[in-house]
Every structure is written in structure tokens, then in C-alpha cells.
Amino acid sequence: xxxxxxxxxxxxxxxxxxxxxxxxxxxxxxxxxxxxxxxxxxxxxxxxxxxxxxxxxxxxxxxxxxxxxxxxxxxxxxxxxxxxxxxxxxxxxxxxxxxxxxxxxxxxxxxxxxxxxxxxxxxxxxxxxxxxxxxxxxxxxxxxxxxxxxxxxxxxxxxxxxxxxxxxxxxxxxxxxxxxxxxxxxxxxxxxxxxxxxxxxxxxxxxxxxxxxxxxxxxxxxxxxxxxxxxxxxxxxxxxxxxxxxxxxxxxxxxxxxxxxxxxxxxxxxxxxxxxxxxxxxxxxxxxxxxxxxxxxxxxxxxxxxxxxxxxxxxxxxxxxxxxxxxxxxxxxxxxxxxxxxxxxxxxxxxxxxxxxxxxxxxxxxxxxxxxxxxxxx
Amino acid sequence: xxxxxxxxxxxxxxxxxxxxxxxxxxxxxxxxxxxxxxxxxxxxxxxxxxxxxxxxxxxxxxxxxxxxxxxxxxxxxxxxxxxxxxxxxxxxxxxxxxxxxxxxxxxxxxxxxxxxxxxxxxxxxxxxxxxxxxxxxxxxxxxxxxxxxxxxxxxxxxxxxxxxxxxxxxxxxxxxxxxxxxxxxxxxxxxxxxxxxxxxxxxxxxxxxxxxxxxxxxxxxxxxxxxxxxxxxxxxxxxxxxxxxxxxxxxxxxxxxxxxxx
Amino acid sequence: xxxxxxxxxxxxxxxxxxxxxxxxxxxxxxxxxxxxxxxxxxxxxxxxxxxxxxxxxxxxxxxxxxxxxxxxxxxxxxxxxxxxxxxxxxxxxxxxxxxxxxxxxxxxxxxxxxxxxxxxxxxxxxxxxxxxxxxxxxxxxxxxxxxxxxxxxxxxxxxxxxxxxxxxxxxxxxxxxxxxxxxxxxxxxxxxxxxxxxxxxxxxxxxxxxxxxxxxxxxxxxxxxxxxxxxxxxxxxxxxxxxxxxxxxxxxxxxxxxxxxxxxxxxxxxxxxxxxxxxxxxxxxxxxxxxxxxxxxxxxxxxxxxxxxxxxxxxxxxxxxxxx
Numbered sequence: 001x002x003x004x005x006x007x008x009x010x011x012x013x014x015x016x017x018x019x020x021x022x023x024x025x026x027x028x029x030x031x032x033x034x035x036x037x038x039x040x041x042x043x044x045x046x047x048x049x050x051x052x053x054x055x056x057x058x059x060x061x062x063x064x065x066x067x068x069x070x071x072x073x074x075x076x077x078x079x080x081x082x083x084x085x086x087x088x089x090x091x092x093x094x095x096x097x098x099x100x101x102x103x104x105x106x107x108x109x110x111x112x113x114x115x116x117x118x119x120x121x122x123x124x125x126x127x128x129x130x131x132x133x134x135x136x137x138x139x140x141x142x143x144x145x146x147x148x149x150x151x152x153x154x155x156x157x158x159x160x161x162x163x164x165x166x167x168x169x170x171x172x173x174x175x176x177x178x179x180x181x182x183x184x185x186x187x188x189x190x191x192x193x194x195x196x197x198x199x200x201x202x203x204x205x206x207x208x209x210x211x212x213x214x215x216x217x218x219x220x221x222x223x224x225x226x227x228x229x230x231x232x233x234x235x236x237x238x239x240x241x242x243x244x245x246x247x248x249x250x251x252x253x254x255x256x257x258x259x260x261x262x263x264x265x266x267x268x269x270x271x272x273x274x275x276x277x278x279x280x281x282x283x284x285x286x287x288x289x290x291x292x293x294x295x296x297x298x299x300x301x302x303x304x305x306x307x308x309x310x311x312x313x314x315x316x317x318x319x320x321x322x323x324x325x326x327x328x329x330x331x332x333x334x335x336x337x338x339x340x341x342x343x344x345x346x347x348x349x350x351x352x353x354x355x356x357x358x359x360x361x362x363x364x365x366x367x368x369x370x371x372x373x374x375x376x377x378x
Numbered sequence: 379x380x381x382x383x384x385x386x387x388x389x390x391x392x393x394x395x396x397x398x399x400x401x402x403x404x405x406x407x408x409x410x411x412x413x414x415x416x417x418x419x420x421x422x423x424x425x426x427x428x429x430x431x432x433x434x435x436x437x438x439x440x441x442x443x444x445x446x447x448x449x450x451x452x453x454x455x456x457x458x459x460x461x462x463x464x465x466x467x468x469x470x471x472x473x474x475x476x477x478x479x480x481x482x483x484x485x486x487x488x489x490x491x492x493x494x495x496x497x498x499x500x501x502x503x504x505x506x507x508x509x510x511x512x513x514x515x516x517x518x519x520x521x522x523x524x525x526x527x528x529x530x531x532x533x534x535x536x537x538x539x540x541x542x543x544x545x546x547x548x549x550x551x552x553x554x555x556x557x558x559x560x561x562x563x564x565x566x567x568x569x570x571x572x573x574x575x576x577x578x579x580x581x582x583x584x585x586x587x588x589x590x591x592x593x594x595x596x597x598x599x600x601x602x603x604x605x606x607x608x609x610x611x612x613x614x615x616x617x618x619x620x621x622x623x624x625x626x627x628x629x630x631x632x633x634x635x636x637x638x639x640x
Numbered sequence: 641x642x643x644x645x646x647x648x649x650x651x652x653x654x655x656x657x658x659x660x661x662x663x664x665x666x667x668x669x670x671x672x673x674x675x676x677x678x679x680x681x682x683x684x685x686x687x688x689x690x691x692x693x694x695x696x697x698x699x700x701x702x703x704x705x706x707x708x709x710x711x712x713x714x715x716x717x718x719x720x721x722x723x724x725x726x727x728x729x730x731x732x733x734x735x736x737x738x739x740x741x742x743x744x745x746x747x748x749x750x751x752x753x754x755x756x757x758x759x760x761x762x763x764x765x766x767x768x769x770x771x772x773x774x775x776x777x778x779x780x781x782x783x784x785x786x787x788x789x790x791x792x793x794x795x796x797x798x799x800x801x802x803x804x805x806x807x808x809x810x811x812x813x814x815x816x817x818x819x820x821x822x823x824x825x826x827x828x829x830x831x832x833x834x835x836x837x838x839x840x841x842x843x844x845x846x847x848x849x850x851x852x853x854x855x856x857x858x859x860x861x862x863x864x865x866x867x868x869x870x871x872x873x874x875x876x877x878x879x880x881x882x883x884x885x886x887x888x889x890x891x892x893x894x895x896x897x898x899x900x901x902x903x904x905x906x907x908x909x910x911x912x913x914x915x916x917x918x919x920x921x922x923x924x925x926x927x928x929x930x931x932x933x934x935x936x937x938x939x940x941x942x943x944x945x946x947x948x949x950x951x952x953x954x955x956x957x958x959x960x961x962x963x964x
Contacts, residue, residue: 093456093565098894100566107569108448109411113894113917116394116411151913152935193569312914315888315896322882348914355852355910356882389776396779405780474757475749497741502775504757505736505795509745518714518825521742536832539651539738545711546829556741559900560843601754601788605770610781616927616943623950630926630944630951631958638799639903639924640846640870640959 008044012081016074017041023068023078028304032320033061037068037078044081054088060096061316064188064309065268070300079309086190086310095189098313103191106198110180111146112313121177123148123155127162132173134208139171140242141211141234143225145218146181147312147344153351154344157217160373161239167376168251170242172215178205182216184224184269189310195228203231215242217369219270219343220308226274238270240342240368244279247286254375259289260337262371265327265350266302267343280342283368287375293334295327303327305353307345324353332359342368379434379528382485383425384495384507385418385453387446391501402606403472414449417496421557423564424526425494426457432528434491435459441469441480448572450580455571456564460579468585468592473600474506480595481507482514483588490552492533497522497556508556519554520547524561642675642730642790647720647743648682648693649735651711652831655689658735660803662796663696665762666733667808670698672764675730679810680723682716682817684709695806703817710828713743715819721750722818729791731762731769736795744795753793754786760797778923839873841890846872847901849892849919852879853908853929853948860885862949863907866956869963875899877915892918908948911936928952 008014017038024030024038035058043049053059059082068078089095095103102112109117121131123144132141142165148158165172183198206214206225213235216222225236246252262284270276277299284292297303305324328350331339339354341347350365389410397406414422425436438453438461440446450461462484470476485493493515495508505521512519524544525536531551536544538558567575585592593599619626619633634640644666649656659679666677679697681690684706693700707715724732734740736758748755761772771784771794786792841847848867854860867874874890881891892899894914904922909915911927911934919925920939927940928948937943944951 090566091568091570093567093571095566097563097898098896100564101898102894103566104413108413113913114390114411116390116409118409118411153913191568193573197569313894315891317888319884348912352878352882352912356879358855391776391779396776398780405776474745475755478745478749500777503773503777505741506745506748506755506757509742510749513746513749519742519746520713520826522738534829537738537742539831540656544832545738546832547712548827548829550825560840601752601786602756603785603787605783605785607775607780607782609779610774616937616940618943618945623946624954626944626946627951627954628958630942631955631962633942634870634903634926634959635962640872 008047008050008081008084012041012044012084013076014041014045014081016076018074020073022071022073026067026071028065028067028323029061029063029306032318032323033316034058035061037062037082040081040085041076041078044085050085050088054085057317059085060310060314061318062309063268063304063306063311065304066273067268067304070272083188083190087192090190096314099189099310102313103186103189103194106181106183106186107194111150112181112185113146113150115150120149120179123158124174127159128166129162130173131176132209132211134210136173137210138173139212140173141206141209141214142172142174143182143206143214143216143221144174144179145216145221145344147348148217151344151348154347154367156373157344157367157369160369161217163373163376164243164252168246170246170251173209175206175209180205182221182224184220184228185308185310185312187224187228188308189313199229203229207231207233213237215239217344219267219274220345223269223273238276238279238342240280240283241276243372244282247283253377254287254372255377256375257289258287258371258375261291261293261335262287262338262340263293263295263331263334263336265295265305265339265341265346266299267341267346268302268304269308270342271302272300280368283372284340287372293336295330295334305346305349307343307349312345312348322353322356324349325357328353328357328359328363332357332363336363338371339363339365340368340371341365379428379432379492380490381425381428381434381436381492381494382439382488382490383418383421383436383453383458384439384481384493384511385422385449386415386440386496386499387412387442387449388415388499388501396609398607398609402608403604405607412445414453415496415499417498417557417559419496419564420559420561421494421496422453422456422458423562424557427562428492428526428528429457437461437488439481439484440464441477447580451572451575452567454575454578454580455567458578460581462581462583464583464585464588466585468596470595470597470600472604473602474504475510476595476600478507478510478514480585480588480590481511483590484583486515492551493554495554495556497558508554512554515552515554517552517554518549519556520549521556522558523555524558526555526561642670642673643678644670644675644731644733645678645680645727645729646697647680647732647734648689649737649739650681650683650686650689655692656735656737657803658737658796658798659693660696661798661801662733662735663693664801664803665796667696669731669762669764678729682708682719690812694808694810694812696808697810698808699810700812702812702814704814705817705819707817707819707822711739712823712826712828713746714823714826716743717746717750718823719817719819720747724751724791731790731792731794734793734795736797740795744793748793751791752788753791754788755793756784757795758797759794760800762794841873841875841892841899842897844873844875844899844901846870846903847875847899847905847922848872849875849877849904849906849909850880850885851877851907851909853910854880854885855908857883857885859949862952862956866952866959869956869959872905877909877912894918906936906940907952909936910934911939
């Protein structure tokens with residue numbers, strides 16, 4: 001067995017936990033699974049128990065939304081104990097085949113979707129896209145996200161972004177062929193060493209461009225670069241922040257009307273983890289004719305859609321309603337025409353939920369870039 | 379139980395567009411992603427599971443270029459003990475019988491009980507190397523194995539036949555088994571394991587090291603010859619069936635039955 | 641004399657179709673160059689097979705011997721090596737089947753035969769026999785030629801030809817088996833039937849996949865009838881397993897299973913990328929969906945863009961009729 005049971009106590013500061021239960025109290029998945037993260041923090045103090053704890057299926061229910069970390073009065077990160085337990089299985093090679101395939105794919109092909117690395121820039125075909133070169137300074141270096149690159153449902157977001165950047169005459173360039181997975185999900189799936197390897201390689205790559213800022217489409221890449229890549233030179237932004245700037249500086253204007261009721265779902269990795277609440281709302285507020293409504297559970301209380309934390313590759317055993325379905329129901333109850341989000345994982349899970357609930361005729365799930373891409377003057 | 383497992387590096391062409399190159403005897407692989415042949419991956423897992431249950435060693439064997447080293451390290455990370463890679467441009471990969479000769483030369487002087495190979499390769503689909511290897515080594519074999527039960531000096535192999543039936547055979551060791559996909563669930567090779575596997579032995583050999591002459595395995599001495607590759611004419615991807623709904627259903631049913639789809 | 645020998649494949653009292661397909665091909669070849677087609681039958685008390693084969697072959701050479709009660713590659717090999725050394729056929733054909741791949745390569749090595757596997761066609765080009773096979777899952781065709789002297793050996797792919805009505809009136813000739821004693825280093829033990837009710841969809845040959853478009857669990861009955869008519873297993877997209885119509889182990893996709901069936905019939909499935917990723921390896925894909933923009937159609941070989949509730953029951957009915 002090539003297992004090395006980490007000293008969890010040290011790594012996750014387990015003795016710092018006062019067992020107050022605010023973590024479990026805020027954990028969104030507790031309504032539908034057995035996951036009790038408070039107990040895991042406590043039980044993991046016993047090194048001999050770690051192997052058994054790692055075998056419990058509920059450790060895979062965690063979405064890494066980080067509500068627990070946000071709420072912890074001692075500044076601990078309970079979710080990382082779960083990630084650490086996942087790491088034990090990773091080191092033994094005993095992860096679910098779907099997880100195995102995603103991790104192997106990140107390692108070999110630089111994306112978790114088993115797509116050939118050589119096809120990374122295929123999405124650019126037919127578009128007028130500026131690609132970065134290390135010799136030329138650029139203000140905004142755009143980092144796409146593997147899911148946006150490869151999944152047709154969300155590929156429209158980057159295509160629209162290109163339209164917008166060209167129209168607003170922004171100084172931008174895309175990373176291009178060498179772009180590789182930010183590996184945020186590799187970290188969340190417990191493959192720490194793969195994550196560290198990707199951090200090293202990606203940092204070198206991104207620093208090789210003379211870029212002032214790195215702009216990401218996915219909040220997961222955004223969060224990873226901002227919080228988990230210590231040596232990046234450039235400032236890290238989410239695209240909603242860039243679009244917000246363009247709108248404020250009047251470099252971009254939405255000229256077409258969209259008289260619809262829009263409710264914005266705060267993605268966990270953008271909102272509660274990084275406090276980016278206002279910019280997406282500002283962008284939506286600039287849409288002529290649109291009425292913005294709010295979920296009761298909005299901003300830092302946003303209900304996780306269960307797209308992150310490796311959940312795109314692991315199913316829960318729970319028979320209870322998915323959180324995304326609850327969210328869709330809530331949007332529907334608000335009378336929303338559009339359930340908007342600014343994250344590819346949110347879009348995919350909410351879209352699935354929309355279909356499962358049968359609301360496709362009454363409501364749409366749309367990425368902000370999907371909505372605004374159609375609102376520009378020709 | 380000392381086991382050899384033969385692995386091959388192949389492209390993943392399930393989604394890629396495949397184009398024949400200018401030589402007409404190969405394809406343009408510039409956009410492919412490469413990895414271990416699927417069936418061989420199952421064979422590696424089976425070999426490691428046998429080692430975990432019975433003790434012994436697993437040696438990984440590969441005919442291929444340096445690019446195959448990462449794949450071999452991943453196999454070592456999963457539980458292989460050492461590896462040999464035979465890297466020689468003179469090996470003729472379009473003749474499975476010659477590839478088998480090369481593998482046999484690498485194995486025959488060694489101590490071993492079992493040789494596992496995948497039952498087919500995702501690229502050429504020959505389904506011949508493993509069984510030919512057994513014949514070269516002069517040992518019994520079983521092909522398309524879905525389950526392996528090791529006993530003293532012999533092995534019970536469940537062969538997968540058409541229609542979901544299994545044929546159980548008992549063969550004496552040493553033997554060759556060609557492994558069918560789905561026999562087990564291959565484990566994940568963690569990055570840490572792959573790093574540690576860098577310390578395991580990976581010998582790179584040429585034909586001369588194996589004591590085979592070029593004549594035995596080169597294109598010239600092969601009894602078959604690949605004349606050319608070409609892309610078969612394919613009708614546009616989806617044949618859209620027309621008519622009223624019930625008509626469409628009937629037409630489809632006929633296609634399914636007459637076209638041998640079911 | 642360019643005689644073409646076809647090794648008869650039979651099992652548990654059934655003569656397998658591949659045998660007749662090969663004999664059909666063999667006779668097409670033999671017509672061009674003269675020579676006989678010979679069905680080579682190794683078995684124990686399988687006279688009825690021998691009789692049936694006379695309708696497809698000029699000659700049936702029948703080794704009737706208890707040692708051939710069950711297929712055993714080592715026994716077959718011993719017998720055939722001795723036999724071919726004496727007979728010197730021009731071409732030997734075996735099925736590219738579990739049996740054929742288990743035997744042919746060993747025979748080719750022992751007799752040093754020019755040997756090509758999974759052949760989908762054979763034709764004479766400038767009087768030379770040219771086997772055709774495929775690479776990369778059927779995306780590339782490869783023409784080979786035999787360089788050495790006959791006998792040539794091929795394993796021939798199943799279901800490439802339609803078998804006609806009997807077209808020969810051959811003769812059965814019983815011959816002695818050269819195999820005089822049993823072998824002990826490989827023994828046939830038993831057959832094990834496929835387990836019923838224990839479905840591993842990753843190993844299914846035919847799959848009927850259901851998606852959101854099927855709308856309600858009560859509509860699954862219609863799907864079950866279809867699946868039953870073609871002996872298919874049922875799998876699902878996430879929407880259907882979410883909805884509880886099928887257990888999670890039937891889900892196909894990136895957070896479910898990856899399947900590689902011969903035939904995949906996607907019903908009411910839009911073809912989200914995560915689902916497609918799980919079934920892209922299917923050999924033939926049929927899609928039935930009323931949405932012409934559904935991404936599944938980009939992957940399908942056959943498409944019906946229509947209301948599945950009108951199509952599926954009729955499809956089942958017609959399939960039942962055609963299969964009798």
C-alpha cells in the first residue's frame with residue numbers, strides 16, 4: 001500500500017475546532033445526504049480511524065462550496081478534511097472510475113474531459129481571436145476553462161466573450177494552445193500532488209506572458225488562481241468584473257431590449273468564496289428592460305448547485321431532490337424567465353435540473369455571457 | 379507468481395477524425411492523444427491483483443518508442459516491479475506474428491508463470507499477438523479471458539464467448555492469457571506513485587539485446603504486407619429516416635434487422 | 641488446386657452463422673479460380689451440422705471424434721496442423737470470433753502461414769488474393785497482400801455477408817482425426833450462461849437508452865417492450881436516473897458508466913456532452929428525438945426526428961414481426 005497517512009491534526013488544525021456545529025449547520029448538502037462535516041473534523045483526530053473514514057461514501061457528497069469555511073468562527077476549513085480523506089483513496093488508487101478518468105485526463109491531456117490536448121483551441125475556429133505571445137504585453141490575458149472549451153452547452157460563453165472583447169476594443173489575448181486545466185477540481189478530488197504539479201506548470205506558463213491581468217470565465221479557475229496559485233504575477237479577475245468595467249467606462253453598451261425577469265444565482269466559487277456579488281448584478285442591471293429579482297437565499301447564502309467539488313464526476317446515492325432542482329423550483333416560483341449564473345458548472349447542473357423538473361417551456365437557464373452576447377449592436 | 383504483462387501505447391481515435399498520411403501506410407497522428415491500450419490496462423490491473431493475492435512480481439513489457447515511458451511508469455506505479463521497453467525501428471508492427479517473436483525473445487529466458495496481454499489493440503485490432511506469443515513460447519494459452527482463478531500450477535480462465543456465455547478452461551502454467559476489457563476495474567495511478575515509480579527499473583533494449591536478428595522481424599521477412607490505408611466511403615453521418623412517424627419506425631426496424639444490427 | 645477450407649464453428653448444438661457466411665464468401669472466391677470449398681467440421685456426433693453444411697459447401701470433411709466433444713484450441717491445433725500439412729489448402733478461413741482468435745494465431749505460427757485477421761473482404765487483384773481489414777475502429781481500411789506461399793489463413797469478420805438459401809449439394813466425407821490422444825495442458829471444464837437480472841451495461845451488446853423525452857416512469861413500459869424485442873439492456877441519461885426510473889448503475893455519462901455496445905438506441909435523449917462522452921464508443925447509434933437540434937444527432941448513424949411516443953411502439957411491433 002502506498003498510503004501515507006498525513007498528520008491530519010497538523011495539516012487541518014483539528015485541535016482548533018470547538019465543535020460548535022456552524023459548519024454542518026450551514027452545509028447545503030445535509031438536507032439530502034448523511035454528510036456531517038463536524039463529525040469528520042472530530043473523528044479525523046484519530047489517525048487510526050482515517051482509513052475507515054476515507055471509505056465512507058458521504059465524503060464524496062461535499063461540493064467544496066466552502067460554506068463551512070466561511071462560517072467557521074475559528075477560521076478552519078472543514079471541507080479540506082474531507083478532501084484529505086479523498087486523498088487517502090487517491091494514493092491507494094481506489095477512487096471511482098469516473099474520478100480516475102478525470103484525474104488521468106488532467107494529467108495527460110490538460111483537461112478532465114478525456115479530450116486530446118491538441119484540440120484545445122478548436123473552439124476558436126471561424127472566430128477572430130487574439131492569441132497571446134510571450135513577447136507582447138497585454139492587459140487582459142484570458143483563460144478559458146476546460147469545460148467551456150469542450151462542452152458545447154457552455155462553449156457559447158467564450159464565443160460571446162470574444163465578440164464582446166472585439167466590439168469593445170479591449171486589449172486582450174487568449175492563452176491559446178498551451179492552456180491547461182487550472183486543476184481546481186483535481187485539488188477538490190484529493191489529488192494534491194497532481195494539483196501542485198499543475199500549479200507549478202501553469203504558473204510558469206501564465207507568468208511567461210507579459211500580462212497585467214488574468215481574466216477567467218469560470219469562478220473555479222478564478223478562485224484557484226486567486227487563492228491557490230501563490231506565485232502568479234498578474235492580477236486575477238472574473239469576466240463579470242471586466243465586463244462591469246467596460247460598461248462603466250461606456251466602452252460597452254447593450255442596445256437591445258430584453259424585457260424579462262432575471263434571477264441571478266450566485267456561484268459559490270465566485271460569491272461566498274470570493275465576495276464577488278455586485279459585479280454580475282451590475283452587468284445584468286445594464287440590460288434594457290430586464291427586471292432583476294433576488295432569491296431569498298442569495299449572495300453568501302446562495303444555495304450550492306452541487307456542480308463543484310468533483311461532483312461533475314461523482315454521483316451521490318441520495319434519492320432526495322438535488323439542490324439544483326430546488327434552486328430551479330425557487331426560480332420558477334419567483335416567476336423568473338431566466339435563471340442566470342456566471343459559472344459553467346452551475347449552468348450545466350441547473351440546466352439538467354430544469355429538464356428534470358420539466359420547466360423548459362417556461363424558463364431558461366443562461367450564463368450571463370449567453371444573455372448579453374445577443375444584446376450588442378451589430 | 380511471476381507475471382509478465384505486455385502493454386502497448388495507442389492513440390485514442392474514438393472521437394478524432396482520422397486521416398491517412400502521404401505514405402498511405404500510416405495516419406496523421408498529430409492531433410491524437412495517446413495512452414495505454416484499453417485491454418492492456420485491464421491486463422495490468424489483473425496482473426497486479428494476482429500479485430497482491432499470490433505474491434510474486436509483475437514485469438511490464440512494451441515494444442515502443444520513448445513516448446511510451448510515461449505509460450510504463452504508470453503501470454509500474456500501479457504495482458509493476460520492473461519494466462522492459464524494446465525500442466527498435468526495425469520491428470514491423472503491421473505483422474502481429476513478428477511482434478510476437480520480439481516479445482517472446484524478451485520473455486523466454488526469464489523466470490515466469492504467467493503472461494498477460496490485452497486481447498486486442500485499439501489501433502490495429504489484430505487480436506493475434508497474445509496467442510502467437512504463446513505459440514512462440516511453446517506454452518498453452520486462453521484468449522478473451524474475463525476471469526482468472528489461480529490455482530497450484532494451473533489457472534482457470536473464463537473465456538468470454540458471443541452472447542454472454544463464458545467458457546471455462548483449465549490450463550497448466552506457464553501460460554499466456556489474453557485479457558478482455560471489463561475483467562476488473564483498473565485502479566488510479568496517483569502522481570505520487572508515478573514519481574516513486576521513477577526509481578523502478580525500466581530497461582530499454584534493442585533487437586540485438588534480445589538475440590533476434592533483424593531478418594526475423596523486419597518487413598522484408600514478413601509473410602504479409604500492408605499495401606495501403608484508405609478512408610472508406612462513409613455516407614454522411616446520420617441517415618435521417620423520413621416519412622410519417624409509423625413509416626419511420628418500420629423503415630428503422632427493417633434496417634436494424636436486415637443490417638444485422640441486432 | 642486452390643481449395644478453400646472453412647473451419648466450422650459450432651457450439652452447444654448450434655451451427656454458428658459465421659460458418660455459412662464464410663462458406664458463401666469462399667464459394668465466391670472459388671468460382672473465380674476453380675477449386676473446391678471444403679467445410680472442415682471437428683465435432684462429436686454432429687451429423688446434423690454436416691448435413692446442413694452440404695447446402696453450402698462442395699465438400700464437408702467431418703472428423704467425428706469424442707475428443708472433439710467441446711472446442712479446445714490445443715486439440716484443434718494438433719489435428720489441423722497434421723491435416724493441413726497433408727492437405728495443403730490454398731486458403732483457410734476461420735471466424736474472427738472468440739473461437740477463431742483463440743486458435744488461428746497459434747496455427748499460423750506453427751505452420752508459418754501468411755495470416756491476416758478480422759478480414760472484412762477478400763478479392764483477387766491481379767490474380768493475387770488480397771485481404772481487406774480495418775484499423776482505428778473502422779475508420780481506416782487496410783489492404784494487405786500475402787507474400788509467402790499458401791496455405792493462407794484469415795479470420796473473417798461476422799455479419800459482413802448475408803447468407804443465401806442453400807446453393808450447393810456437397811458431399812459429407814468422414815475422415816479420421818489425426819488427434820490420437822487427449823491433451824492435459826488445456827482442459828475444457830464447462831460453459832456458464834449469462835446471468836439474468838444482473839446487468840452490467842458496460843458489457844452490454846445492445847442498449848436502449850432513455851432520456852428526459854420519455855417524460856414519465858409509466859412510459860418505461862413501452863421502452864421495456866422494445867428492449868425485450870431485441871434482447872437489449874436498458875440504460876439512461878442522468879435525467880432518467882435522477883427521476884428514479886432506473887437505478888444509478890444504469891446511468892451513462894461522465895458521472896456514470898462508459899459503454900461500448902454494438903448498438904445504442906437513444907430515445908428522448910438530447911445528447912448533452914456529458915452523456916455523449918459515456919457512449920461515444922458505441923458501434924452504431926440510433927437516435928429518436930423530436931428536437932432537430934438535439935446534439936445526439938451529430939453522433940447518430942440513424943436518426944428519426946419525430947415524436948418518440950408515435951415511433952417507439954410501432955418500432956417494437958415491426959421488430960417483433962420481422963424477427964418472427
